[in-house]
Amino acid sequence: MPVGTVATVKGVPQDILEDLGVQILLGNTYHLYLRPGVDTVRKLGGLHKFMAWPRAILTDSGGFQVFSLSELRRLTEEGVTFRSHLDGSSHFFSPESAMAAQIGLGGDIIMAFDECTEYPADRERTRASMELTLRWAGRSKKYFEEHKSEVPWNSVPSPQFPVPSQALFGIVQGGTDQSLRKESAERTIEIGFPGYAIGGLSVGEPRHITKEIVEATVEHLPTDQPRYLMGVGTPEEIVTFANLGVDMMDCVLPTRAARHGLLFTSEGKVSIKQARYAADEGPLDPNCPCRVCSRYSRAYLRHLYASNEVLAQVLNTIHNLSFYLDTMRAVRHSILLGRGARFSRPNP
């Protein structure tokens, strides 16, 4: 799932995202609440219509901002007070208000309001954070069940989601403690959601721990419901996690890295800003069928980057997303063939 925090996947128009085969996008409640505002989006017919995106949307609850904006927030049992990173103004988020905002935005999948536990955190702190997330999960579900019919849905239904089909996913926390992960998973399942996310990872922990915790968490989640690993990963990692049983992932890495000149290819990472590509006539990735690789040279992409041209960001992002989406298509194909998740891709 490409990340489109403020109702845009930075640098790439929606029609191209459709061409790339993107099925679902992420949006962020916190950012859209601040600007343009939930009411504005609601009045304009919801997020799908507002951003002209007919396919699925998942909105994150703002739970990650509890972590990433830690210097700008104050946390209590009731909720979190943020100081806006835009203008410093103060805003209160609770499970209830985060649900109200997400229902107002009108995404297809919305997320429970959680506390993304920081790394490192000791067991006591991790448990307290997990318990808070569990209480907030209960409150999120309660509010959602009572108010989901208020969805102001008048946007274009998608083939995958033909009717207003908002689903609230729970989020498992528990830091890097396997027993807490197990407990968090079981108690989140007890509350009951149509899908479950693994949160609190990719927050600075060593990557082998990420994998261990995913492994230790996934096994406690229902196999007949979506399992969503939040915030990962590299192309290699998403294959690994798919193999562990993860169904959905999102990550800013392909888009952010692209804007910073780091491109993922079948031959590994390419830092297109490097001088070695200045006269390189070849395609970025000779095995990639995307519109960037089939049209432009490495030398041109490097030139665009060095010249600080916006087209560099656009093309780089298109390629990285294309590479990620191809990777996941290959994984799905491989799974359908009964071979498990594989990184190998069909010949172009």
Next chain:
RNA sequence: GCACAGGUGGGUGAGUGGUUAAAGCCGACAGACUGUAAAUCUGUUCCUCCUAGCGAGGUACGGAGGUUCGAAUCCUCCCCUGUGCA
């Protein structure tokens, strides 16, 4: 020809007697980026040597000389650039 202003490292531009191999910015080079406060951030950027260090030596602020314990900074002459006046 005269009068002002000025010549600093790849560029621009601070610095006007001593922690100055010389700020900052740009450029160049390298690295980071994982539920987006990110078109961002970090490091390196005269040469040589080593025990690789807030190490040793060398060279450097248009040129040549001078003053001084010490000069990019002060003095003399010369060269060059810009502006104005002839």
